[in-house]
Amino acid sequence: MNSTWSDEDIISNIKTGGKMLDQVMKYIYFKTEYRLSIEKFIVNNSGSIEDAEDIFQEGIKFLILNIRANKFQQQSTLKSYFIAICKNIWLTHLTRRKKFNSIVLNKMNDSEEVNNYDPINLLENRDELNHLLKNIPQKCKQVLALWSLGYRFEEMAAQLGESSNTLRKRKHDCLKKIILSSIK
Numbered sequence: 001m002n003s004t005w006s007d008e009d010i011i012s013n014i015k016t017g018g019k020m021l022d023q024v025m026k027y028i029y030f031k032t033e034y035r036l037s038i039e040k041f042i043v044n045n046s047g048s049i050e051d052a053e054d055i056f057q058e059g060i061k062f063l064i065l066n067i068r069a070n071k072f073q074q075q076s077t078l079k080s081y082f083i084a085i086c087k088n089i090w091l092t093h094l095t096r097r098k099k100f101n102s103i104v105l106n107k108m109n110d111s112e113e114v115n116n117y118d119p120i121n122l123l124e125n126r127d128e129l130n131h132l133l134k135n136i137p138q139k140c141k142q143v144l145a146l147w148s149l150g151y152r153f154e155e156m157a158a159q160l161g162e163s164s165n166t167l168r169k170r171k172h173d174c175l176k177k178i179i180l181s182s183i184k
Helices: 007-016 018-030 032-043 049-068 078-111 119-134 138-148 153-160 164-183
Strands: none
Touching (some): 018 032, 032 078, 078 138, 138 153, 138 164
C-alpha cells in the first residue's frame, strides 16, 4: 500500500474497485488525520468516540458511493469533502435524535412536570423511555433505530427489504404507539 496517495489516486482506485478499492479504504481508514478530524468534531458536538467511529465508517461508505456516482466535483480537497460528508451525517443524526427525544419527553411532560436538572427525574425518565421502547414490536425498534441514526427512508428500505412508504408509515405508527402508551 502506498504511504501517501493523491486525491486523484484515491478517486481513480475507488472507481476501479476490487483490490484497489480495498487498499484505498485501508488507507483512508488508517490515515489518522481523517479519523482525528472526525473524532474531534463529533466529541465536541455531543458525541462519543464510538459515535465518531460509526460516523467515520458511514462517511467512507458515502464517499465511495459519491465518487462512483461522479458527485465529487473536486472543488475542494478529498479530505475536506469527506469531513463535510461526516459532519452532515452527524448533524442529521443529532437532529433525528433530538426530534425523537423531544416527542417522547413532551408527552411525558404532559402527564407530569419534569425538572431537567434533577438527576433522579432524569433517570426515571430514561427508565420510562426504556420501558416504552421495550413494549414496542421489533420492527418498530428497527425503523426507529435507523431513523434516529439519520438514515433516509430509501436507505432503510434497502437495508430492511421493504418499501420506503411502508417504513415511513411504520415510523409514524410506532411513534404514535409510544406516545399513546406514555399517556396511559
